[in-house]
Amino acid sequence: MRVGVIGYGYWGPNIVRNFHSQDGCEVTMVADRNPKCGDRLRKVYPSVQFTTDENEILASPQIDIVAVVTPVWTHYELAKKALENGKHVFVEKPFTYSVTQGEELVALADKRNLKIMVDHTFLFTGAVRKIKELVDKRELGDLYYYDSLRVNLGLFQHDVNVIWDLAPHDLSIMDHVIGAKPEAVVATGEKHLNGVEDVAFITVYFPKRIIAHVNVNWLSPVKVRTTLIGGEKKMLVWNDLEADEKLRIYDKGVSMSTNPSNLHQLLVSYRSGDMWAPQVEQIEALKAETAYFLKCIQENSKPFNDGEAGLRVVRILEAADRSIRTRGEAISL
Amino acid sequence: MRVGVIGYGYWGPNIVRNFHSQDGCEVTMVADRNPKCGDRLRKVYPSVQFTTDENEILASPQIDIVAVVTPVWTHYELAKKALENGKHVFVEKPFTYSVTQGEELVALADKRNLKIMVDHTFLFTGAVRKIKELVDKRELGDLYYYDSLRVNLGLFQHDVNVIWDLAPHDLSIMDHVIGAKPEAVVATGEKHLNGVEDVAFITVYFPKRIIAHVNVNWLSPVKVRTTLIGGEKKMLVWNDLEADEKLRIYDKGVSMSTNPSNLHQLLVSYRSGDMWAPQVEQIEALKAETAYFLKCIQENSKPFNDGEAGLRVVRILEAADRSIRTRGEAISL
């Protein structure tokens, strides 16, 4: 498998390194409009070609996979050309800038029998894999809520607001873990500095009373990456900034019953048991993800983080943007 | 000053102890419908009278101040009778069950020249006093946001949802610190167990792009009491569960400028300086608050946490209830 990587800024080098290190795979060409990226590339990979014209990658018959590691507003056009030229596409999150663009790419890939993988890297971390496993085994019981806090100082983007920058992580994890179609989105937030929202709060309503909430903020003095997931039987806290013990599972819960001698009276009982921090696999998520993409292509199987998955996230992002402009109007999905 | 206290459940003993320990003040009678409360009272204060009929307090010519420490749906009626009988009223938060009730009590107290104090205890803690001082001195510069996380397991209330139970703390602090009239409220949330919301998220829009957010949850496996306040010049984190260093002030910020050679390009600069944890006064907040109430009565001055302040909180609570029923419709205030 020969990979061409478009975009060699902050994240591109990780994509190059991970595809390059997979057996039976090599990165043959990297494109970036900034010629200085070529110098950085040559230092580490003297054998990989560099170009400032991404069309060399898109048109090259030598390339099987195109990785699109560029700003979101360029994804659609680059991915479309790659698919039209018969290449599988690995694309950064968020998938596209609009639902329409995403739908078109998904349809195009289907038609050409090509794979799209959206780089929802977090789904491949040990922590999220463990959470998914616990939820699927019904260790938490029925889910009640998913509540994520993802705040820090900067990094300001000029072309997208804080929702498009930070929330895709949470929205993709939530989609993966909850595994249900959301009903509606409510978003609130405010712009303080450069004309895009830098503080935002998103609520996503799911069926069966599951509610999700994402708090994203570019103006926080401290960095926080904490998610609470509450279920009927157990609850968990995932603190991604902990070196060890990122995941803590609490044998805690509440149950309600009616008083047998007075049916109007509710009895509340709390259960407060042990806490347990399972050992979480320490892998480089991107390594597992790129290996998985190669495997899906070879076996012609559908990645769970395919274009459809990317599109589900973009649907929420688009709805959140509409909601935030109206100060919280619920947007049905 | 002679005080009568109605309600001797969880919080009542603290009210009794604090009024009783003030110079020139004594608690002469305590009422609770539960006769067992009388046993508990007598053990600690053998000289204080106990009754199961609160009207004894409301009607007693010996009593100057009535403290109402009962569930919120009883506040209006008890406070009204107390005011009609010429007594000053100290009432638990939230002030009343509706805006209409609150407005009536405020008007009645005005007419009779009596004082109402709503027990927004947190306003008298060392931490909130220090935050208020920092904001008033403009140490933080223009405020950007106020974001509070107040979650824990239980204590479930049957008569009110989690917003009425937990959010009054944050709403009263936010009102005190921001000092501006809110424009609109958006609330989302979900009911999982007993027919009232146990998870809720409230956004309050203020003028000048200040946005406030309160996350309250009765179903969290961990207890969190953390508030972030972001301003133009500085930002702070208040963690009320820290034994020391509850307040951390960060000399961090972001500023935007336009590139002089390219007016379309925004330049972002981050400032990341020292952190500073000021010594916070270690006082019992309720002691300071009860002393302040006695002083306001003696000097015939207006408490800052008067009926009007209580009413401002109830207005947001009522709007939040309306918003949550419509999944986030913005309610103008």
Add this chain to the structure above:
Amino acid sequence: MRVGVIGYGYWGPNIVRNFHSQDGCEVTMVADRNPKCGDRLRKVYPSVQFTTDENEILASPQIDIVAVVTPVWTHYELAKKALENGKHVFVEKPFTYSVTQGEELVALADKRNLKIMVDHTFLFTGAVRKIKELVDKRELGDLYYYDSLRVNLGLFQHDVNVIWDLAPHDLSIMDHVIGAKPEAVVATGEKHLNGVEDVAFITVYFPKRIIAHVNVNWLSPVKVRTTLIGGEKKMLVWNDLEADEKLRIYDKGVSMSTNPSNLHQLLVSYRSGDMWAPQVEQIEALKAETAYFLKCIQENSKPFNDGEAGLRVVRILEAADRSIRTRGEAISL
């Protein structure tokens, strides 16, 4: 059972409250040389007699148990008189000011068939009970070390150094948990302010290569109460300042083997599994301890924290004092 309590300073009120609340037990008299203590006592317990002359307690035929809650240098004389007058003795830690004093009291109690309990309160906390249970069930395997850090700012004592003030907690827990006779003590430390050591480090050698270490310090800017216990199979961290999850048990360990193909080469293997925080009983330790003392008296059984246990701690304290004066000479026990 009628209890007389000598000493009503910082800790005395807790002793009074706990004995007083036990069924079939009452505190009938309290003595303190400071008459102001009488005012404090009367406010809470108007029915308990107060005296400034402790001999009234020691001589009273109405009293079955004398609780000695005074500075350590007074313990011997007060306890001796109490025993001579046929009373059971509950005495604060450290038991006595010297080994000789302790031995004499133990012999006297034996002769008179009276009970001594030394107030090693920590042994009755949920955390220590759980640790003891885990060690006794061999969950940790063979013990390797016990390492405690107990530091804070103040409270300076004038009559004893930091070892006699803070280390008895750790020494009594270590004695209880390890359950072996120590071989030798090495102590180092320094005096900075008032002529007694305010910083000290104690190493206690036990058989079977178990080593214990206690770091006590009155000059620390932060309060720390953390103990590490390492064993062959598991290891634990006890952080007594955590509100919940005081105890964390790690399924971590190291094992050594020789390389089968090269017997000179050691192979190290690390095991790094889950962490587990058991629910720890939330009881007031002193309540359990006083109940246990009453039970031991009634059933004529030997408390595990008897005079012998107190004496084992005093032996280490005395040895530590000798060692520290010689800058670390090992004192055999």
Add this chain to the structure above:
Amino acid sequence: MRVGVIGYGYWGPNIVRNFHSQDGCEVTMVADRNPKCGDRLRKVYPSVQFTTDENEILASPQIDIVAVVTPVWTHYELAKKALENGKHVFVEKPFTYSVTQGEELVALADKRNLKIMVDHTFLFTGAVRKIKELVDKRELGDLYYYDSLRVNLGLFQHDVNVIWDLAPHDLSIMDHVIGAKPEAVVATGEKHLNGVEDVAFITVYFPKRIIAHVNVNWLSPVKVRTTLIGGEKKMLVWNDLEADEKLRIYDKGVSMSTNPSNLHQLLVSYRSGDMWAPQVEQIEALKAETAYFLKCIQENSKPFNDGEAGLRVVRILEAADRSIRTRGEAISL
């Protein structure tokens, strides 16, 4: 300046990268007995020569500086040959395996007018630079104690005990910060697994009642890197595992005075003010250290972390080894 690096195991690649990236400096050759290191090297630095025979470096007339990044028992011989061949030496900590070896190297370098730098990397971190600055400016006042906790699970060494593995960090920092000649060393510890101490406690006595203590442990379930430094005026906590706010300075202290009306009575007063976390420079310490070495050579100036500094650490290590064998006998320095 041309650098030859001997040893390309765990730390060697960092040494190569940092010397290589300095202006006017290049790594020309790397030696390691393990030929696989050559493969790793070539991937990153295809132009740097690799050899399995370190004598090629030691003898090469093309090389000005030899970096010795090998186990401690090889330092003496390699450094000696390098100096004899007229090369400056950069050597890993601990400097040598014995005081005698270290003295010989220092004398040899002096005679040949060559520089030795011992890689006490921590001295170049932002945190230690800030601590040194605070102590030198007398912000903490007279020092009382230096107390470091450096524990984790593994990494077991076979040739040295935990003191030689972990304590050199603390001993070099303590030497740098306190800036006084230690008087005596007391060490205790125990061997549990492979015949060398895996748990150890070292006390170092300095003049003027300054006491230092280092707790090192290979068998801890948690990783801790915390140092407390107490002074007359202020105290600090350095937690090296914190991402931000590694350093916290407390305006806390204790002072003693005699009661003017009773000269036998000591009055203790505590001062408890603000806490302050200064912004600490975020530099790669090894980059600053290698640049400093090149500068010292060019300007013919004496590095503060020269052979003498390395030797001061080895003196304490050697004394600690003697003390631990006698269970804590104080070894005068």
